Amino acid sequence: GAVVSQHPSWVICKSGTSVKIECRSLDFQATTMFWYRQFPKQSLMLMATSNEGSKATYEQGVEKDKFLINHASLTLSTLTVTSAHPEDSSFYICSASRTSGGYSTDTQYFGPGTRLTVL
Amino acid sequence: GDSVTQMEGPVTLSEEAFLTINCTYTATGYPSLFWYVQYPGEGLQLLLKATKADDKGSNKGFEATYRKETTSFHLEKGSVQVSDSAVYFCALGSRLTFGEGTQLTVNP
Numbered sequence: 013g014a015v016v017s018q019h020p021s022w023v024i025c026k027s028g029t030s031v032k033i034e035c036r037s038l039d040f041q042a043t044t045m046f047w048y049r050q051f052p053k054q055s056l057m058l059m060a061t062s063n064e065g066s067k068a069t070y071e072q073g074v075e076k077d078k079f080l081i082n083h084a085s086l087t088l089s090t091l092t093v094t095s096a097h098p099e100d101s102s103f104y105i106c107s108a109s110r111t112s113g114g115y116s117t118d119t120q121y122f123g124p125g126t127r128l129t130v131l
Numbered sequence: 132g133d134s135v136t137q138m139e140g141p142v143t144l145s146e147e148a149f150l151t152i153n154c155t156y157t158a159t160g161y162p163s164l165f166w167y168v169q170y171p172g173e174g175l176q177l178l179l180k181a182t183k184a185d186d187k188g189s190n191k192g193f194e195a196t197y198r199k200e201t202t203s204f205h206l207e208k209g210s211v212q213v214s215d216s217a218v219y220f221c222a223l224g225s226r227l228t229f230g231e232g233t234q235l236t237v238n239p
């Protein structure tokens with residue numbers, strides 16, 4: 013159990029367009045989902061924490077108007093990169109924490125990631 | 132704030148060698164500690180975790196012990212295999228502060 017999927021696995025888009033990435037917990041409910049960005053040969057940087065039914069909490073330096081996060085259900089969160097530019101090209105990874113007794117547990121389960129290339 | 136410092140890589144070993152990847156942390160309180168592994172072309176997978184001091188996490192022959200006195204969570208394996216080649220990340224807390232990652236390559 014504890015499988016997280018992401019779609020698409022890779023996407024290429026033109027500068028100025030918007031791209032939506034989906035993150036789904038397939039076999040468990042996730043009150044909290046997280047979005048990370050990973051640059052080549054570097055660690056993951058937390059972008060935002062997403063709680064079902066409420067606004068996401070963004071990390072310092074992350075533009076909330078550029079990276080729109082929606083967590084509409086206990087199994088789905090989406091990240092939309094608006095007006096994408098080449099510097100937004102990166103590997104975007106989501107994760108989800110199980111819900112137990114109404115609370116998030118501390119173990120995160122990661123999706124396989126989405127490679128975004130902006131031309 | 133919380134931080135994690137990992138042994139710099141890359142690390143290259145021969146099959147059946149002993150592996151240690153060092154991880155130290157600074158944090159308020161006593162957060163859970165994790166090791167995640169990222170195989171080539173794949174997402175991160177939880178390798179093991181420990182939730183309190185002196186806990187030992189273990190999985191697939193890997194072990195790490197939560198040492199409060201030295202604020203460390205070093206990853207060890209007695210005999211590595213080629214299939215262990217991956218990037219290993221140490222992390223702490225419920226919001227996951229990650230270390231820099233250590234690239235491990237195991238040669239036959």
